[in-house]
Amino acid sequence: MKILLTSSSRHGSTDEVAAVIAERLQAAKIDVDIKRPEDVDVVDGYDAFILGSAVYMTKWTPEAVDFTERFHESLKARPVWAFSVGLSGLPKGKVSDPMRIGPVLLAIDPEDHVTFPGRFDPSKLSLRERSIARLGGASEGDYRDWDQVRQWADAIATSLYDNTLTARRGNG
Numbered sequence: 001m002k003i004l005l006t007s008s009s010r011h012g013s014t015d016e017v018a019a020v021i022a023e024r025l026q027a028a029k030i031d032v033d034i035k036r037p038e039d040v041d042v043v044d045g046y047d048a049f050i051l052g053s054a055v056y057m058t059k060w061t062p063e064a065v066d067f068t069e070r071f072h073e074s075l076k077a078r079p080v081w082a083f084s085v086g087l088s089g090l091p092k093g094k095v096s097d098p099m100r101i102g103p104v105l106l107a108i109d110p111e112d113h114v115t116f117p118g119r120f121d122p123s124k125l126s127l128r129e130r131s132i133a134r135l136g137g138a139s140e141g142d143y144r145d146w147d148q149v150r151q152w153a154d155a156i157a158t159s160l161y162d163n164t165l166t167a168r169r170g171n172g
């Protein structure tokens with residue numbers, strides 16, 4: 001079983017979440033390629049996909065959105081899990097809801113979409129980014145919940161194995 005995990009990150013926190021997901025899947029003996037969405041030219045040979053993006057100004061990155069458009073047909077034909085990394089939903093980290101992610105994901109009908117809390121580290125940001133995030137009410141901190149990320153990855157591994165079993169049974 002081989003899956004493609006794409007991660008679109010500006011400042012690394014989404015990439016770190018993706019790395020933990022990959023680790024859990026690899027521990028479950030699933031073959032995982034991690035790539036930036038803009039570096040992917042072909043998706044043949046993958047049995048499933050996990051798409052991750054940081055949320056900026058309520059949206060997935062343009063590279064992540066572009067990926068879902070370029071490979072729309074393949075994504076519709078295979079199981080897809082999606083995750084967003086952002087600060088919305090946190091008591092003091094409200095930038096804005098990732099409302100606009102909805103239409104992007106609806107078009108590919110994923111098995112599941114989850115939003116993981118991210119990180120706000122002003123020292124890594126440009127002045128402009130810092131001001132926008134502060135205006136949105138973000139407060140400094142790393143809110144990532146690694147147990148939550150691991151649990152989500154483990155549930156995907158289980159589901160992939162269940163799918164494979166069902167497919168084998170279906171083939172007689």
Ligand SMILES: Cc1cc2nc3c(=O)[nH]c(=O)nc-3n(C[C@H](O)[C@H](O)[C@H](O)COP(=O)(O)O)c2cc1C
Pocket residue numbers: 008009010011012013014015054055056057058059085086087088095096097098117118119120121125128129130132133
């Ligand atoms: C300029 C700016 C805009 C942001 N806009 C949003 C937003 O609309 N919704 C949200 O949930 N988080 C927002 N965030 C928080 C980021 O999604 C969060 O910091 C995330 O961890 C960044 O991921 P990355 O390190 O992979 O780039 C914003 C952060 C910045 C700096």
